[in-house]
Amino acid sequence: MGTLDGKVVLVTGSGGGLGRASASVFAREGARIVGLDINIEANKETAELVRQQGGEMFEIAPVDLTDPDQVRLAVDHAETIYGGLDVIYNNAALVRFGPLPDYSVEDWRTTITGELDIPYFVSKFAWPHLVRRGGGVIINVASIAGMIGGEFPPMVGHAAANAGIIGMTRQLALEGARRHIRAVAISPGPTLTPLSDRDLGDDQAARDAITGKTLLKRFARPEEIVELAAFLASDRASYITGTNFAVDGGSTAW
Secondary structure, eight states: OOTTTTOEEEEESTTSHHHHHHHHHHHHTTOEEEEEOSOHHHHHHHHHHHHHTTOEEEEEOOOOTTOHHHHHHHHHHHHHHTTOOOEEEEOOOOOOOBOGGGOOHHHHHHHHIIIIIHHHHHHHHHHHHHHHHTOEEEEEEOOGGGTSOOSSSOBHHHHHHHHHHHHHHHHHHHHHGGGTEEEEEEEEOSBOOHHHHHHHTTOHHHHHHHHTTSSSOSOBOHHHHHHHHHHHHSGGGTTOOSOEEEESTTGGGO
């Protein structure tokens, strides 16, 4: 018997990385998954992986999560598949890095849209479905960049967007309490996903610069982040709301 038996979880960015890992872990715990992604084939691969593991997942793609009209339609569709939504896992993001002098207005707007607008849109349009369900949980994936500065890579837009996510989560928790909706944020530290592994390539100096800030001197694996998410989504975490959890190998400890 899983900790999420009977629950329906909406995962954004389910086509890979943390999104794929979360779909797998949530399904392992008995949840039925609806995954939203821009990439059709990647989302199908995640759904097939979940089914091979004995889970249940329905994929919706392509969805441009920066477009509020597409988000509204996708979330409404997701609610009809299994007759409701219990957990919203806001994982999808689009980010650009760079130091302030070289960081263009386009870079800034792309990052704010790709990291802050997406969870806002999804939460907004999922909210009435959670209310009709009698409550639920919104889990926002932020970053320790919303808590501390980062020298490498330079991250002015990333820092601002994720501070916004953490602040928005507190407000959603306040507004949701009377509706039995909990809201929590998870702020990963350096996490090695297929995308970040590709971008870093064989640049060992860059890898060392990133992990050097952690106490454990390594990247997190996606599963190490989403195991916490599965707990927070469950009824075992029923007294947890309005807070942010850093899963960062000790990066924010010093």
